Amino acid sequence: GVTRLKDAFKIVNENFERLFTKLFGGGKAYLKLIQNDEDPLNSGLEIFASPPGKKMQNITLLSGGEQALTAISLLFAVFMANPSPFCILDEVDAPLDDNNVDRFCSMVEEISEKVQTKFIIITHNRMTMSRVDRLYGVTMPEEGISQIVSVELEEAVKYAE
Amino acid sequence: GVTRLKDAFKIVNENFERLFTKLFGGGKAYLKLIQNDEDPLNSGLEIFASPPGKKMQNITLLSGGEQALTAISLLFAVFMANPSPFCILDEVDAPLDDNNVDRFCSMVEEISEKVQTKFIIITHNRMTMSRVDRLYGVTMPEEGISQIVSVELEEAVKYAE
Amino acid sequence: LSLDKLSIKGFKSFVEPTDFEIKNGLTGIVGPNGCGKSNIVEAIRFGLGEVSAKQLRGKEIDDLIFNGTDNRPSWNIAEVGLFVNIEGNDLENKFESKQLEIARKIWRGEGTNSFINGKEVRLKDIQLLFADASTSARSTSIVSQGRIGAITQAKPEDRKMVLEEAA
Amino acid sequence: LSLDKLSIKGFKSFVEPTDFEIKNGLTGIVGPNGCGKSNIVEAIRFGLGEVSAKQLRGKEIDDLIFNGTDNRPSWNIAEVGLFVNIEGNDLENKFESKQLEIARKIWRGEGTNSFINGKEVRLKDIQLLFADASTSARSTSIVSQGRIGAITQAKPEDRKMVLEEAA
Ligand SMILES: Nc1ncnc2c1ncn2[C@@H]1O[C@H](COP(=O)(O)OP(=O)(O)OP(=O)(O)O)[C@@H](O)[C@H]1O
Ligand SMILES: Nc1ncnc2c1ncn2[C@@H]1O[C@H](COP(=O)(O)OP(=O)(O)OP(=O)(O)O)[C@@H](O)[C@H]1O
């Protein structure tokens, strides 16, 4: 029980520090395991993060894009500790500006090369659309009825923001 | 007390039906006042909405973009009933595709002509950037320190998604 | 274990039988608002054993069955199938097969039932199958729309499940 | 009543004195993630009389004071000013002036105080001023980032305040 959790914490934290700095192009972040002495299995996880040049503050003060990027770092930190055969991301790039979308895509490409994982990425972002291996469009030729068709990039960017 | 609320409900509901159909390019929507007989002032508001061609369903089944558009219709329905001198929207266009961003911008332009309201719109969307009267960029020439500068459209689209 | 194909019929806005191949590498899904992209993610979650309609944006499980449009009547059955490759996995010996077909059906007003390779099983059997492979329906490797901020906004004690997944 | 200018100093990431003219029509604000766009909205809410630090993404009110960077020390005072035109409004007679300057200050560890045209007043006076003009700090005409879905996801009884605003 407890040792397993502590070991997992150590790996996830190391991953998190590395992936955060990569995604933000600097800065630092770490996790803290808050142990409840009466009930060690019921501990909590505190997140500390500071983007490049900024002071370490409570993560609620981070911006919408910074919070999303921090969450993505944590998600991938857990993922790298115990890779699942698939990863599905539904518009996680929505709050990000172009620079951060670029770094997000690079990270996904890197992870997908390292582990044999299938990524499914739902997006409205032109850059993300241009970085995937294949694109499917979901359309409603008849109102209210969904259909899936394979599409080329030129067609897909019609749905971009 | 109660009559005022009932009158307000009637106006907001009429606005909501009209604005929803305009924003979705069809479909229908309406509000229902759920009265608590013991305590009439403590009633609730139910929202019913169906995009064009779709059945009237619980609004939790609507998509992310459809929910945002429904919420914007309701927001503007209240706004038109009692216009405030300013309206501030922080990335409300983030979940919308291009068609819906276009209709959203048209509505904001129309409202701003009808009532003397100042709109402040924070956005990452190129189309929205091209539809406002003036653009300000927020930058951090020194990391962690914000500054506001006036910018042209060519410069602004750098921050677009 | 790898997820090779999703097949849906009568699930939410996918009334026509639809097959979706899940290939290696990065697959992008695009489309206008309300066209059915997030419904695909929910079909996968449902196939992996999700029990709560609320997690799939419904009030009750029947909300997941095609509810009709202005031109089509509603349906009474929804079917989701997941084709899983288990070649070289311990499961291969257990099921004496290189592939599994997981199926779940919803019958309006009557509840759901579950199948593995055509044989009716308990829902628990499907959930256990995927729990071992760290691919459960609520795994952090499936991020639903609007939920990316949930981890950073949650209370510390609610984030613990993230570690369990890594263990 | 119209909001003509916001002035901020030492509030969140705006450590240098900053003036922001609010002109007629549509004004767009753009910039990279984390540059301070949403902080501007929160400065306006604070000027309109917002009391809760949580509504402004802080744990306590001191979180709104510039907290320093790698190269600059933190500050001990934050100031927000709102310049409001009341020409032709009933308020013009009350304050015998065409313009109001609303100011709020936060002193680290000591709380906040409020001013109207340089005279110290209770916070309640500022809140009442704006409540009458349907421009309160929590008005539905200010939609914070990520909150657009809140109205549709709320319970029916929580949506009632929307009507009160319209009344
Ligand atoms: N049981 C059902 N029967 C028929 N249609 C349904 C059912 N449940 C949901 N829908 C429809 O599915 C649509 C939502 O689809 P979904 O959330 O997948 O859209 P999306 O492509 O993700 O859009 P967005 O880009 O806005 O997120 C809604 O318009 C809704 O009417
Ligand atoms: N008290 C403070 N002192 C200094 N900096 C602060 C303070 N409070 C918040 N910040 C900084 O302000 C930044 C957030 O700004 P804001 O939320 O306005 O960004 P934004 O431009 O809206 O970004 P996004 O596009 O991601 O939404 C954070 O990086 C945070 O470090």
Ligand SMILES: [Mg+2]
């Ligand atoms: Mg969606």
Ligand SMILES: [Mg+2]
């Ligand atoms: Mg923001």
